[in-house]
Amino acid sequence: MNQNELQQLFPEAQITTAANIGPAYFTLPFQNKWLHIPEHTLSGREKALLKQLLLNEAKTTSEVPKNPWAQFLLGQTTEIPTGLAQTQLLQFNLSYREEDAGSFDQTLWLDAVSQTLPLVRECFFLNGKSGVFILDSPEPYCIDEELAAVLDILDDDFSLRTDLYLGQRWPVDARLPLLFEEERKIFAASRTIAKGSKIITLAAIALPYFISESGNQNLVLQALQTTIGSVDGTHELITAMWQNQGNLSKAAADLYLHRNTLQYRIDRFFDVTGLALKSMDDLALAYLAINVVAIPYTN
Numbered sequence: 001m002n003q004n005e006l007q008q009l010f011p012e013a014q015i016t017t018a019a020n021i022g023p024a025y026f027t028l029p030f031q032n033k034w035l036h037i038p039e040h041t042l043s044g045r046e047k048a049l050l051k052q053l054l055l056n057e058a059k060t061t062s063e064v065p066k067n068p069w070a071q072f073l074l075g076q077t078t079e080i081p082t083g084l085a086q087t088q089l090l091q092f093n094l095s096y097r098e099e100d101a102g103s104f105d106q107t108l109w110l111d112a113v114s115q116t117l118p119l120v121r122e123c124f125f126l127n128g129k130s131g132v133f134i135l136d137s138p139e140p141y142c143i144d145e146e147l148a149a150v151l152d153i154l155d156d157d158f159s160l161r162t163d164l165y166l167g168q169r170w171p172v173d174a175r176l177p178l179l180f181e182e183e184r185k186i187f188a189a190s191r192t193i194a195k196g197s198k199i200i201t202l203a204a205i206a207l208p209y210f211i212s213e214s215g216n217q218n219l220v221l222q223a224l225q226t227t228i229g230s231v232d233g234t235h236e237l238i239t240a241m242w243q244n245q246g247n248l249s250k251a252a253a254d255l256y257l258h259r260n261t262l263q264y265r266i267d268r269f270f271d272v273t274g275l276a277l278k279s280m281d282d283l284a285l286a287y288l289a290i291n292v293v294a295i296p297y298t299n
Helices: 001-011 044-061 068-073 096-103 106-116 145-158 176-193 202-215 219-229 236-243 246-256 259-273 280-291
Strands: 014-016 025-030 033-038 086-095 120-123 130-136 161-171 199-201
Touching: 001 014, 025 044, 025 176, 025 246, 033 044, 033 086, 033 145, 044 176, 068 106, 068 120, 068 176, 086 176, 106 130, 106 145, 145 161, 145 280, 161 176, 202 280, 219 259, 219 280, 236 246, 236 259, 236 280, 246 259
Parallel strands: 161 199
Antiparallel strands: 014 033, 025 033, 086 130, 086 161, 120 130
16 A cells, blocks of 8 residues: 555545654554554554554565564564574664665674673564564563663664564463464554553553554543543653552652642542542553543543
8 A cells, every 4th residue: 555545545544754743643563664644544353453454564575585573473484493492582673864764774783782692593674664572581671770771871872763662571482473463563552552662572661552453442431531631740650650650759759749739639630530649549440541542421
């Protein structure tokens, strides 16, 4: 599907080099750029079809690297690479100005990042801006703050932005290509869900990702989302409380608020919504509501 065909079908679509233009847009990779369509104009079925079509098209139209791991993960061969019993697939996507594309050295960048990351067994680009690091993970690996800071320095050195998705640890067997395909979809969806985060894990976005398709038709959630949205600053408030497991002191620090000010906002939120954010059940429901992509609710 080319750009003209897409915009005939979805007149409000925008195609840009920016990976994220806001939470109100459904975003997918498209021909080394990004397709953004207003969420409220799409049904769940349309989003599922677009994911299937564009992600498969990206996979089939890109030249598959002559690399055993790439060919296996993309379904070009059923021969399972040897040497690893388990792996984590660290996907990357780069954002840089189009005028810098000719000067960007993929090999130099891969070498620089590989020297920073432990446990890299193989790495390759799948297209001009995205690819995979194959991690030798006998134990689950997490990206720590020190490594994240080094990656920020590399971004400055290469004048780009790197977005990463650290997948789960999986056995290296015949099921891995299917898991990789699903993790690619999750990584693409994370541009909207994670709202600018540079390092994504499944645990960080699992709740909004897995309920987005099933929850967006629920009138109760839509009505609750409308009520929550009537209170200023609720998205940041709920997110901070969720990320800190209801700990007021830590959430206040993340929001740069005095603890008493945060308590006042929580009390005001309860008065409007009836949800007590210090209760994990109520907090989970509020977090669910703000992350469901809702069809506009009307009485």
